[in-house]
Amino acid sequence: METAVWINARFLPRPVSGVERVARELITALCEKLDENGSVTTAEGRCLNFRLIAPASSNAESPWPNLRLHRQGAGGGHLWEQTSLLAATRGDWLISLCNTGPMLKRRHVLYLHDAQTFAIPQNFTWKFRLWYRLLFSVAGHMSSAILTNSQYSCDELVKRVGLNPGRITPAWLGVEHATRTPPDLGVFAKHQIADTPYLLAVSSVNPNKNFASVLRALELLGPDAPPCVIAGQKYARVFGGSGIDETRVKHVGHVSDAELYALYSRAFCLLFPSFYEGFGLPPVEAMALGCPAIVSNTSVMPEICGDAVLYCDPADPATLVSAIQRLRADPVLRRDLVSRGKERTRHFSWSASAETLLKTLSRAVASRG
Structure with a gap:
């Protein structure tokens, strides 16, 4: 039949x-x-x-x-x-x-x-x-x-x-899509991204993604704060204005999978302080590509990421700062997170x-x- x-x-x-x-x-x-x-x-x-x-x-x-x-x-x-x-x-x-x-x-x-x-x-x-x-x-x-x-x-x-x-x-x-195409390293020249460690955020700019916390964390870090790159579409028609101060970050807009691969591969870490997620692909993509992630301790994140990431309170930018500083001060921890992240992605x-x-x-x- x-x-x-x-x-x-x-x-x-x-x-x-x-x-x-x-x-x-x-x-x-x-x-x-x-x-x-x-x-x-x-x-x-x-x-x-x-x-x-x-x-x-x-x-x-x-x-x-x-x-x-x-x-x-x-x-x-x-x-x-x-x-x-x-x-x-x-x-x-x-x-x-x-x-x-x-x-x-x-x-x-x-x-x-x-x-x-x-x-x-x-x-x-x-x-x-x-x-x-x-x-x-x-x-x-x-x-x-x-x-x-x-x-x-x-x-x-x-x-x-x-x-x-x-x-x-x-x-x-x-997560197989994350490594399907080779990284397009031309994205760095295209968007004038310097060859220095940068923080990476990946998603649309809407209030739930909590980029205000990222900006506040950069302020708290002061003059030693690393640059921040945001990749993803804006959907103002659905979400309204986010109020994000783009003078503190570089927003590269929508990128191809190959460009995103390159951005993950050179990022110091992924910042994902979202208030609410049903799944959250960016942390899984980051783990698959050897990029440590700092994610919210709320909603689905503990279920998805387990012990392969650092966690922050999305309502408290100071906890995001603490996680960034901890990662910068401890190269062994960073390597351990990279290893645990790759192991974790076998489940996806x-x-x-x-x-x-x-x-x-x-x-x-x-x-x-």
């Missing part, structure tokens, strides 16, 4: 940030388990046939040779998901990997990355907050299964959204995460006949 499984590909034309990264890497790892026609036979003997679907107006192409991209339906964005996508996949299964999908779809495996709009609503515009809260609440209950990126996120979705824990499957993300695999996705889908299909 063959079962059609559509993958919501509305994300394909967007720049690759957090959720888009997860979607692309999960699909890449999934495709390695499929035959040339995009099919796989489950342990129960059911043939799952995967295909991508995007709006008719989309100019995206499928990056995966064994996954055909179908363009169908009028409109785009959330409206397309709630109307055209719902109609086009009626009777079939759908996978949505970027937090959003048709709210009324039952044969649906939905990936919810965290509960930020419930936990820290003040960091989002009221429209964004209202829409995502509605979507998570309705789609989270209607979908046959929910995937998420950590046990912490699972607990948050149960606590804040009221979802059934029996229908949520957590699976850590992977996109292939394993894709296997969890496939098993979750198979169980959901079997349960609905």
Whole structure:
């Protein structure tokens, strides 16, 4: 028996940030388990046939040779998901990997990355907050299964959204993408980054990432403070102004994977004092590339990083200063963190995460006949 499984590909034309990264890497790892026609036979003997679907107006192409991209339906964005996508996949299964999908779809495996709009609503515009809260609440209950990126996120979705824990499957993300391409050392000349030790921060500039604490730490360090490089997109439309003082840091904007590899490889350490994360890829990428990390002692960070990083209190910049000073004063500690970090990253695999996705889908299909 063959079962059609559509993958919501509305994300394909967007720049690759957090959720888009997860979607692309999960699909890449999934495709390695499929035959040339995009099919796989489950342990129960059911043939799952995967295909991508995007709006008719989309100019995206499928990056995966064994996954055909179908363009169908009028409109785009959330409206397309709630109307055209719902109609086009009626009777079939759908996978949505970027937090959003048709709210009324039952044969649906939905990936919810965290509960930020419930936990820290003040960091989002009221429209964004209202829409995502509605979507998570309705789609989270209607979908046959929910995937998420950590046990912490699972607990948050149960606590804040009221979802059934029996229908949520957590699976850590992977890190293979961090070393897939050689480092592009041209990024240093391109952005005039001096050949001196620098602190690195990687993410979008939004209040939750807590760059104010980074700037305050630089002030507390005084004239001996190392330079700080921030890599990542800005999303003012969603998060509003961050108030970050860019005279104290160099913001290089969006960088390629190869450029990011280079930035990690020469950084003294990664600073990640985020208030709230569902997973947090940058610390895992840093560990994989031999860059020690200083991260928050809150939310998911202890679950993900274990004893392979130094911790700080995101509400107290003095603890960030202390961790930086400790790392600068103790080269043996820095080498030990590099070693522990590389060992820790053995637990993070996109292939394993894709296997969890496939098993979750198979169980959901079997349960609905």
